[in-house]
Amino acid sequence: MFDALFGRLTWDDLKPLELLHSQSINTLVGAGAALAAVIAAIAVVVLLTVTRRWTWLFKEWLTSVDHKKIGIMYIVLGFVMMARGIFEGVAMRTHQATAYQGGVLSAEHWAELFSTHGTIMIFFVAMPFITGFMNYLIPLQIGARDMAFPVLNLISLALTATGAALLMISLVIGKFETGGWTAYPPFTGADFDPGPGPDYWVWAIVISGFGSMFSGLNFAVTIYKMRAPGMKYLRMPVFTWTALCTSILLVFALPPLTIAGLMQALDRYLDFHFFTNDLGGNMMNYANLFWMFGHPEVYILILPAYGIFSELTTTFAAKPLYGYTSLVIATMSIAVVSFCVWLHHFFTMGQSPSINAAFGIATAVIAIPTGVKVYVWMATLWGGRIRFTTPMVYMVGFFILFTIGGFSGIILANPAINWQVHNTQFIVAHFHNVLLPGLIFGIFAGIHIWFPKAFGFRLHETAGKITACLWIVGFCMTFLPLYVVGLLGYPRRSAAYDDPAFIPYMIVTMLGAFVLLSAFVGLIATLWISIRKRDELAVPLGDPWDGRTLEWATPSPPPHWNFAVIPHISSRDAFVREKSEGKPYVLPEEYVDIHMPSNTWAGIVVLVTTTALGFALTWWIWWLAILSFVVLFLWFAADSFREHRGEIIPASTVRTAHQAWIEAVELSEPITRDDEDTPANRGYAKTDIVIAS
Amino acid sequence: MSEQGTNPHPGMNLGYDGGEKAAEVTIFGFWTFLMSDLVTFGLVFAVFGTMTGATAGGPGPEEVTDLRSIAIQTALLLGSSFAFSWASLSMKYHGGRLHMLGFLALAATSALGFLIFELIDLLHLVEIGAVPQRSGYLSALWALVCLHGLHVAGGLLWMGGMTLQILLFGLTDQIKSRVTRMGLYWHFLDIVWVGIFSMVYLAGVA
Amino acid sequence: MRDISDEERAERRQYTLGLILSIVLTAASFGIVILDVLPRGWVIPAIIVLALAQIVVHLRIFLHIDLTRQKREDLQLLLFTLLLLGIMAFGTLWILANLADRM
């Protein structure tokens, strides 16, 4: 009876209860984290109840299909998960500092930590961040009112959130797998790890993978089909270009991961032999499939960051982007070549040197378009009137550190060298070196740029700059020493080491991890300070940075329908053009009714049913698995019989809002860039831009 | 031949104007989805290709292939595809829904026949011990064939739902757009089957 | 019988042509295997060529993918997909066959 109801779930799987049996540091950390997660969840519920925010939460956010809100929800999800990921990083570094012949954590716990940390940081921090940015920006930049498939967009968010939810559940109930974010079988196969860890991994990855694939599809179709009239491909903003390439990668790179995950599940649940040791199974197939996804994935993550840095340089150097076309070509070639290099993640698997050479060369080739980009940014900054705002601080950190990371990548592309440093801390240094200064700095710079667009007030500059510096210093301390210990031979993912020479380095990296933790707190502090001072930071008129692209041609925050009238585009950098011709804020001759999709429960239904599905499959609770699948299916089947009329926003409403905004603009004084950081900046810019073509 | 100057999307030329832009976007989106699905199938094919030798002493291609049954399945699926295109012609040129539903029913029956023959084949495999648990080769074979079979079964459910909707709402623009997407899906599955009977069965016994 | 416009007749002829071509191509590949008419090494290449030919027929006739202006985006997407799939599938077979050889 109990088994039928709860599958293989037992009381012992509740992690916080472990504290009753043992009070070692190890259980304190593990069970403590579980307890903290539970308390945080309860606190959120209590807070929402006390402030009577439940209806607001559902009506304004969880059922909304507005791409701007979905984008913000993605980013919030990313931050929540990042908090956990960083705490795990700090715990791991603390362990490593003491890991000379031991360490504070058990080997098992350590392995679980790097596995959850890697999985979370890639799939539930980095992915939601970039998806959030693309969501928020694509329609605004191409002059559209929403995505091509608004409901699918919400469903994608729900699927991503399901994956994150499964990871959070694994913190409290049962345990996660211990095979790293790559989860290679047969170590994660049923023979060596009957579960539930690898099952959590499989379902979190497969379910959220569908979400990512649908996001990519949605963005690609939106960019193909929904551009405002006149916006030819070569007039699109650079961020949109990178988003397009990322979307295409998402559509084509997710299938191998889904297949690898599902085959892994077939092996585990139905005793198939794809990756097992016996009866013809072949784990090398797994490595191959995984990295056929894994490599494009890193470009999925970095391309939008490149896009952000491109927008950043032109905006804060007040110059048109130098070499727009070469940047576009570089982006596209990176996207294609990124499908030709996956083998560099397993040079040591045993294939012939000629195969290794082929993939090594292909890998090195990617350095060319990447180099083009770096030069494009430099040339854009050159001779510009640079303002040293917070995003520029991140940019400087990115410029120097990312180049180092890129160089270490080129070193790794050489199979002969790769054999030496494979699986050492050198790799850990390399990928953090491109992920943190590349992707994460890009995201934070982007948040400083577009936060005022989304919420109507700027982030506090001084706080932002201090935080940015903390990130840079913290990064250098935490990860640069790893290049050295890697070369000295410290293997990655090892719970302990025997060479005392590593100790001083590992102490520095531990201190660095705490600096990074404080940098994260710095972000929260920046947000807090900015909210307190939001009146003097307010930029309701919408253009605080003398922006170039269409999203700045709307008030901040933009109305639900984005544009009162769909703009006609006649050149690149559309908004600059308007400003230079002195007619950025004009009233249209007439307003028309706007048709927008209405709210839907689809997201909630998907979130609840797929979380239940993933959880049930993990714990072998078959009735729940079937039930949730059937509910999911029936809901959508029934939904397809309903007519979705959407809602009409009457022209008069649009007119009132639009006219109020234009009037506010006309009543205020445009400010020059010298006053950008003063309360005088209400978002009406006196343009300082050298005009493009 | 057929000059479809006004057809902005792939798949059957439905020749309706209403909601053309919206239909164009959804159909292009669906086409993109199919491309992603194509990669999925292609990679399962590739995995199958790497596992053709991994029979681990168990049944091999000779034992699992019944060419007669495969030929029948091929004919049934092709027939279904053909019947579907007839249904879409009917939808395009004549308003009558029963006429169209007749062809749709034909397509569905034919596909059901395909599934039944496939199921019989699979049951036979179980009988001779060629279960996926036996070897890597069989795992890959079952995964590939069942992936396709499940797609077909899903398509049948979809057809059932569409039939209901056509009876309830008539051939509205919304429905026409859905039928167009279903057609893409249906023909796409037939293409995948061409790959399966050629590469899995024929090449297996050759 | 209902009225059938010229246009519809033309389209019907198209689809029928597609059906016939598919049947012929399928029969050819089955025939090659069953009747054992080709030298050993030719069988599999022949099957592959026939399958590809049939896929092109399906795409052209049943899915209406052609070279006209409006459908170029779909064709481009398809070709791009095939390029990537080709890289991935060929790479997979290449790598794993090589690994198997060297075991």
Ligand code: HEM
């Ligand atoms: C913020 C501070 C961070 C710290 C202190 C940190 C620390 C660590 C440590 C100690 C490991 C294990 C290294 C080993 O295997 O020996 C690790 C692995 C990893 N980290 Fe981080 N990390 C941080 C941020 C990030 C970020 C931002 C990302 C990605 C966006 C990331 C992605 C990964 C990945 C993918 C792994 C590999 C996990 C595996 O081995 O499977 N980390 N990190």
Ligand SMILES: [Cu+2]
């Ligand atoms: Cu790579």
